Amino acid sequence: MSTIKEVAERAGVSVTTVSRTLNNRGYISQSMRERIQRAMDELNYQPNEIARSLSFQHTRMIGVLVPDSVNPFFSEVIDYLARNLTVRGYKMLLYVASGTGDTAPDYVAMLRSNQVDGIIVALRSQLIESEIRDLPVVSFETLQTGRIPTVLCDNLQGGRLAAQELLDTGCIHPLMVGGRHATQNIPAFERFNGYREAIAAAGLEPRVHEINEDEWERDYRIPAHQALEHYPDTDGIFCTSDVIASYVMQEVLRLGKRVPEDVRIVGFNDVQLPYLSAIPMTSVHQPLDRMCATAVDCLLAQINGEEYHSDLLFPVELTRRASTRGYHDEVLP
Amino acid sequence: MSTIKEVAERAGVSVTTVSRTLNNRGYISQSMRERIQRAMDELNYQPNEIARSLSFQHTRMIGVLVPDSVNPFFSEVIDYLARNLTVRGYKMLLYVASGTGDTAPDYVAMLRSNQVDGIIVALRSQLIESEIRDLPVVSFETLQTGRIPTVLCDNLQGGRLAAQELLDTGCIHPLMVGGRHATQNIPAFERFNGYREAIAAAGLEPRVHEINEDEWERDYRIPAHQALEHYPDTDGIFCTSDVIASYVMQEVLRLGKRVPEDVRIVGFNDVQLPYLSAIPMTSVHQPLDRMCATAVDCLLAQINGEEYHSDLLFPVELTRRASTRGYHDEVLP
Numbered sequence: 185m186s187t188i189k190e191v192a193e194r195a196g197v198s199v200t201t202v203s204r205t206l207n208n209r210g211y212i213s214q215s216m217r218e219r220i221q222r223a224m225d226e227l228n229y230q231p232n233e234i235a236r237s238l239s240f241q242h243t244r245m246i247g248v249l250v251p252d253s254v255n256p257f258f259s260e261v262i263d264y265l266a267r268n269l270t271v272r273g274y275k276m277l278l279y280v281a282s283g284t285g286d287t288a289p290d291y292v293a294m295l296r297s298n299q300v301d302g303i304i305v306a307l308r309s310q311l312i313e314s315e316i317r318d319l320p321v322v323s324f325e326t327l328q329t330g331r332i333p334t335v336l337c338d339n340l341q342g343g344r345l346a347a348q349e350l351l352d353t354g355c356i357h358p359l360m361v362g363g364r365h366a367t368q369n370i371p372a373f374e375r376f377n378g379y380r381e382a383i384a385a386a387g388l389e390p391r392v393h394e395i396n397e398d399e400w401e402r403d404y405r406i407p408a409h410q411a412l413e414h415y416p417d418t419d420g421i422f423c424t425s426d427v428i429a430s431y432v433m434q435e436v437l438r439l440g441k442r443v444p445e446d447v448r449i450v451g452f453n454d455v456q457l458p459y460l461s462a463i464p465m466t467s468v469h470q471p472l473d474r475m476c477a478t479a480v481d482c483l484l485a486q487i488n489g490e491e492y493h494s495d496l497l498f499p500v501e502l503t504r505r506a507s508t509r510g511y512h513d514e515v516l517p
Numbered sequence: 518m519s520t521i522k523e524v525a526e527r528a529g530v531s532v533t534t535v536s537r538t539l540n541n542r543g544y545i546s547q548s549m550r551e552r553i554q555r556a557m558d559e560l561n562y563q564p565n566e567i568a569r570s571l572s573f574q575h576t577r578m579i580g581v582l583v584p585d586s587v588n589p590f591f592s593e594v595i596d597y598l599a600r601n602l603t604v605r606g607y608k609m610l611l612y613v614a615s616g617t618g619d620t621a622p623d624y625v626a627m628l629r630s631n632q633v634d635g636i637i638v639a640l641r642s643q644l645i646e647s648e649i650r651d652l653p654v655v656s657f658e659t660l661q662t663g664r665i666p667t668v669l670c671d672n673l674q675g676g677r678l679a680a681q682e683l684l685d686t687g688c689i690h691p692l693m694v695g696g697r698h699a700t701q702n703i704p705a706f707e708r709f710n711g712y713r714e715a716i717a718a719a720g721l722e723p724r725v726h727e728i729n730e731d732e733w734e735r736d737y738r739i740p741a742h743q744a745l746e747h748y749p750d751t752d753g754i755f756c757t758s759d760v761i762a763s764y765v766m767q768e769v770l771r772l773g774k775r776v777p778e779d780v781r782i783v784g785f786n787d788v789q790l791p792y793l794s795a796i797p798m799t800s801v802h803q804p805l806d807r808m809c810a811t812a813v814d815c816l817l818a819q820i821n822g823e824e825y826h827s828d829l830l831f832p833v834e835l836t837r838r839a840s841t842r843g844y845h846d847e848v849l850p
Contacts, residue, residue, distance in 0.1 A: 245610070253599065254789065259592035266586065266613035277578075278611040280599035403792075430793040437795055438844055456587065459736075460763040462770055462795035511771055 195223035247295035247303040256456040264476030320486035342468040343378020346422040355420030362424040363397040404431040426451035464505035528556035580628035580636040589789040597809030653819035675801040676711020679755040688753030695757040696730040737764040759784035797838035
């Protein structure tokens with residue numbers, strides 16, 4: 185880690201001038217500012233971190249790291265986090281990692297230099313312990329290093345509930361279409377285990393068709409087509425996300441089959457897509473509102489040096505809709 | 518506007534102590550900080566604004582104001598703005614106004630105190646000229662005061678294209694289902710005019726069913742039901758958003774009608790929902806990628822004191838899918 189003295193030497197100015205620049209004291213010319221900025225960049229010097237540790241100042245800004253703001257799951261997470269932070273008097277500095285090629289350590293460095301009081305991370309990549317140091321962090325549905333609290337839903341139970349719904353509605357050739365990532369720190373993997381366990385317990389074959397989500401860039405028409413081609417007798421499908429389930433439903437209808445009469449479909453997350461779907465979709469519901477409130481509470485407790493003992497694992501429920509039960513249960517609100 | 522002297526007087530401390538607190542210089546006790554903060558709050562004093570105008574420092578933070586991060590239109594806007602800002606070395610301070618009860622002036626004040634270099638506003642409410650003062654601002658698909666540049670799509674042409682698609686696919690009883698807001702600064706109103714004009718030019722009756730979007734809190738099942746009940750002979754529907762179109766398609770299928778054989782459906786925005794729809798949906802496409810890049814370019818030009826002359830009005834196109842054309846045109850990518 186560079187020191188303010190090294191920055192001053194490289195920029196050819198006094199330590200006082202660097203300090204005045206960092207603290208916005210007095211007039212510093214634009215060219216001087218740029219010279220000092222260049223020296224700081226070259227030395228990878230992070231000024232605000234120092235200023236912060238000197239002054240103990242809280243900025244009341246929270247960094248939020250998401251891989252994607254377009255996926256309905258993350259857009260709902262952003263919404264709930266924003267509301268909870270606003271109510272608590274905090275603001276959200278949002279980083280969307282999609283397509284930028286940045287890694288998690290890059291983001292942590294950027295957030296540090298913006299003096300955030302803490303971060304909530306929902307990125308797939310691992311944070312580096314040495315980057316985080318004393319920064320308060322809460323992880324959201326991704327497994328980070330041991331000391332970072334992680335807010336999770338009960339993914340294992342979700343897989344079981346989805347399988348049970350297919351069994352309860354009479355499926356005898358159920359299929360699971362599941363998204364996989366190259367990285368292994370996604371607790372959603374547990375959905376596979378819950379599904380396999382419940383289907384095997386019913387004496388049926390736990391068929392699974394895996395989609396490499398990183399390969400398909402959010403357009404799962406081809407993998408949905410391949411899954412149905414490979415298992416043509418399928419009469420019920422559990423998909424590990426509502427996005428995948430939407431493409432699967434599209435493909436089932438395109439093949440001239442009926443939902444739910446010929447094929448029952450269950451999604452996961454229960455955010456937007458299931459109730460906006462042309463045929464309303466049964467889905468495993470995560471209590472995202474409470475999960476986000478808890479993530480914020482847990483982070484603010486760390487920031488304020490308080491103990492936090494509430495449970496970070498949330499139960500899931502199945503929301504039954506027309507894609508497994510038909511329209512007869514549907515009533516307008 | 519209060520002065521630092523007034524703050525010092527109210528807090529019963531010296532101007533130097535207030536200044537040291539504002540600039541994070543030296544040690545200030547927590548109780549002293551709180552006393553000064555209280556005085557600043559009572560006087561509505563905005564310290565960073567002063568520090569900023571003194572130092573000409575750029576924070577490379579841009580405030581982004583959206584009414585909602587869950588609606589796919591705004592989640593895509595957030596995504597594109599985030600990418601464009603990241604590429605240009607800027608960060609996004611995101612404010613989601615939904616459900617917080619805050620007004621646009623509140624947000625501008627908050628953003629000012631966080632020293633953003635400028636803001637991009639997609640809120641429905643009007644910004645107040647006196648609040649904005651010299652802050653660089655770009656408006657996105659909302660009409661703000663005269664001097665604020667506004668990035669828009671050609672909503673009038675969008676209404677015409679949608680009407681023409683219904684006419685081209687043989688509709689003789691077309692209907693428009695349109696969202697209305699209490700506020701009048703949404704250029705999307707032009708979609709009504711484009712539709713009416715094209716339908717009347719074809720010698721048909723321009724039926725319009727209006728939905729008060731503020732009343733229904735994003736669940737349009739009842740208004741969709743009412744529209745179809747009121748116009749039972751409808752054979753084609755243009756909806757002013759993909760969200761409304763999704764609920765309308767759901768209701769059409771629930772009534773046992775076929776899409777597109779019995780009822781053709783056209784949405785607007787062409788973000789996520791149309792290609793995730795169980796029956797892929799024809800929609801008026803806004804070039805959100807280019808619109809967001811332009812909003813960022815235009816804002817950074819203001820920040821850097823440069824002229825900006827590129828066009829801020831973007832043409833729209835119709836993306837034809839199964840909801841008007843059936844599956845025969847669909848090929849997997």
